[in-house]
Amino acid sequence: MHAVGIDIGGTKIAAGVVDDDGTLLASTRRDTNPEEPREIEDAVVDAVAELRGSFEVSGVGVAAAGFVDPTRSKVLFAANLAWRDYPLKDVLQERLGLDVVVENDANAAGWAEFRFGAGRDVNDMVMLTVGTGLGGAVVVGGRLVRGAAGAGGEVGHMRMVPNGRACGCGHDGCWEMYSSGSALVRETRAALATDPERARTLLELAGGKAKRVTGPHVTQAAKAGDPLSIEMLADLGRWLGSGMAALSALLDPRMYVVGGGVGEAGDMLLAPARQVLEDELFARAQRPLPEVVLATLGNDAGVVGAADLSRVLLD
Amino acid sequence: MHAVGIDIGGTKIAAGVVDDDGTLLASTRRDTNPEEPREIEDAVVDAVAELRGSFEVSGVGVAAAGFVDPTRSKVLFAANLAWRDYPLKDVLQERLGLDVVVENDANAAGWAEFRFGAGRDVNDMVMLTVGTGLGGAVVVGGRLVRGAAGAGGEVGHMRMVPNGRACGCGHDGCWEMYSSGSALVRETRAALATDPERARTLLELAGGKAKRVTGPHVTQAAKAGDPLSIEMLADLGRWLGSGMAALSALLDPRMYVVGGGVGEAGDMLLAPARQVLEDELFARAQRPLPEVVLATLGNDAGVVGAADLSRVLLD
């Protein structure tokens, strides 16, 4: 049966019809204003109506950045949107006349990779989305880990370094301060500032100014052989691997799926991650080494995962 | 229906009959030689026979320290026993004529607390057993997390401090190097060595020698008001709380259940843990604070949990 998936971002929503195999049959978009939750709902209703014009659908899955309660009904808190304890499922069900489930966006994307993407052949998987920050989703025994209050899966805020780098969340040493696009840019700029003779390639890409260096610049320069950029990506990858080793002690997943913009660096990121994961894995000699692979679904993962979750009964 | 639980330790086995409510109806013990797996099996068979003399039982759950494969059949690796990739389930089933499941001992104990002990009213829980080392068990959505290869739940080997204290596992900075009875003793002895004027109470308990100080000495002295001992337990508790905060970012459990010998320090351990958990909890203002409570089943937890697991179908 087809389902609609909706991925609510800060300034737009993406919607699509997804079949049982995770194939995205049609998609559409709407621009939205994050300050106006009602406007976002209107956009959802409008997009679903458009898609239902061509497809019969069984339900709707909605993915949003924030904490979603364990019954997948309420948005408890959304980082960039005004919802607080908001019964989004009920509101949308009434307007749409369709079953709706709500899910955290990183969880939805991770679920898509688990069901139809890189993790489709495993039962235990952790998704790590290395974008501006470090998001994630945890699948244990074929089920998404949501947490008692819907606040689970926030891998980026596990502490890696006591008294480490100050994170925007108010704490310090969070994993995303070491393994994210922001970390990559900050570290690269700092390296350029303390020693500007390194990495001419990188500075040229950024128009000669360290302050203009971006994550994609680093990846591009690394692919062109720039030693500093290669080292910066390797550093990020090593922190990824180190956190994976901690997760493996706890959860022992079969696979780590790495997505997000920084993931485009591919093996320049993943090879160092694999090496450190192997070096730091507890009881290395008594267990298989988890796989570390790239995500395969790209930006569609949120829509695909949300749609599929609308068909998954809660335990 | 009643079931038998077996807890295989280094030098003895404990066995008991457990009813549906987790009540231990009868129990027995056998001394064993860890070098002789066959002798351990004989002891299991003998103990089960004794218990079946008085009770009708539906199956047998066996708990052992080590990795157990995902089908709960084979002991992949046992820290203190000679089993390697050993089909313990099949061997015992054939000799007993009863269904058998095998489980890691910390998992079995955690399961008992989840089903019948401190965690019986929650659905998401982490058990932390603070004994000589730091063991644990993770329950997510009412299911025990075992890991893709049966190597999950090893909380004590999550890294807390990069380049931290060298652990017997070959890595460094493992949580159990900061939150375990061994850590407590090591830190206390070091404090006494660098400044012997502190903590006369503690030294008196240990017959005047820092090298003879044990974990129970520290707890006893702390209860008597010894400032160094109180501080040492609080330090351990703070490390516990810090690791709990990391686990909460990932798994968002409702409750942490603290067991093991060091747990006897009670709130001298748990109060600092709660404080740090609150201080370091991600998105503190947007979520409930997890409970931190003592385990209630004591040393019987392994037997009770193993018995109960014999009645739990794998997913």
Added chain:
Amino acid sequence: MHAVGIDIGGTKIAAGVVDDDGTLLASTRRDTNPEEPREIEDAVVDAVAELRGSFEVSGVGVAAAGFVDPTRSKVLFAANLAWRDYPLKDVLQERLGLDVVVENDANAAGWAEFRFGAGRDVNDMVMLTVGTGLGGAVVVGGRLVRGAAGAGGEVGHMRMVPNGRACGCGHDGCWEMYSSGSALVRETRAALATDPERARTLLELAGGKAKRVTGPHVTQAAKAGDPLSIEMLADLGRWLGSGMAALSALLDPRMYVVGGGVGEAGDMLLAPARQVLEDELFARAQRPLPEVVLATLGNDAGVVGAADLSRVLLD
């Protein structure tokens, strides 16, 4: 013989006549524009002329924030001023017709405390100035440690935490990221953000907004008994003590002199520092414990120290 001391700040200079005993006999000020080095020199010349109207002076000592070459002649680099490899001594000597020496401002202030302030009775001392950042001066065997290139004494940029907090200097984990007024404010704001129910006193002082909390607010609230503020100052003090312990392993000074605005918290800062210094001091049982005391000369220290240094021959 009297000497003139000049303390060049970002937007003003302070000048004074100082006698052999470190007494400030007269002082004057000039506003200056940090963008205009020539204007600063004019102000120095003008202020010295004013002071020489009333006193006979033997020479002039000039203190400035930056690296000063080992011969105390050139400003190699100034953080907030435009001088680069600038022969300030020669320029001023020619204009003043007096002997001139140039020194780093933190060194000058530390020298004043060593000669006439808290450290006047010791021979080996480290000054720690806990202001916005963490500055310092090191006196070994009665001599100021300047470094081979004049870049010594930058205690605030010793690394305390690998992969620690990102410092404005481009590196991470610098001591001043943990022991400075900026660190105090950042940590306090973070604590308020993650748990706004703590420290009503503090929030009231700051007009109800965590973002407006300043260092003096914290000190004031701590003196009024606010638990969060007391804890924040104690935390800062513990980091101070931890760094002192490292310095003691290397330099074994008799005394640490703590100055700067945060020093006004007094024993709320120093008591935790002393405790950690004692706890972490290498070979505690085989050596005396260094003293930890407050600076006594306040804001005059730079002028007094610079004046006195004009009378000290280089080795």
Added chain:
Amino acid sequence: MHAVGIDIGGTKIAAGVVDDDGTLLASTRRDTNPEEPREIEDAVVDAVAELRGSFEVSGVGVAAAGFVDPTRSKVLFAANLAWRDYPLKDVLQERLGLDVVVENDANAAGWAEFRFGAGRDVNDMVMLTVGTGLGGAVVVGGRLVRGAAGAGGEVGHMRMVPNGRACGCGHDGCWEMYSSGSALVRETRAALATDPERARTLLELAGGKAKRVTGPHVTQAAKAGDPLSIEMLADLGRWLGSGMAALSALLDPRMYVVGGGVGEAGDMLLAPARQVLEDELFARAQRPLPEVVLATLGNDAGVVGAADLSRVLLD
């Protein structure tokens, strides 16, 4: 004028006649019992008598592992010998009829490198002796830094990692837990234990057993191209460089002189140290990079330095 230098080790003493240029003209040895201080004194007297048979000498310098008071007269505490607050200078002067000075052995060796070895052309230098532990000596402005109580120069016990590896001194995270022969062996063995397939070369040298691997094995294997051994030495070197960066912020020496047995790895150790020193150096762009060089005097440094110090007046 010639002087005699004595280097008191755990089980033997080395003695030699040293001329004004630091040339060792003659030397002799005596076996000694560390439990019998009197026997050590007899051996010193005997060795000096032998050397005076052939040379006229002006005085005697004695180097011993321990804290020596600021007047270079008393051994306050000796790690491996029974002296406590012992007036060694007076005792030996009376028996020898010659001027005697006493100095810490690492300081004596560092002084020799400063006067006649790798550091003979600089004025500010830090010696780092990477042997079983990490010792050192600090020369500032041409003077040896001894500390207010004679406890300075213990670089190996500066803390590098909060809550880091437990050190034999009772504290944690000491530099020597990361940059010493013991650290090298411990880390290498751990790496071999967690992944025995790495480094066949190294295991062959050690007769197939990880527990028998020694520091010289690692150096030898690294020279033969063994990747694990090369990596282990580089790791040690990086920790050296990181500590050097901290020392440079504080003391700004011109040169780091690396001695001790591990120093024999040469650039396999020093190149990574130089790289990290450069990467982590405060204000890198505003100052010269300190040199990092090997010591040149080898095992004679203690004798040569002690002899020379007998000719140096205290300030």
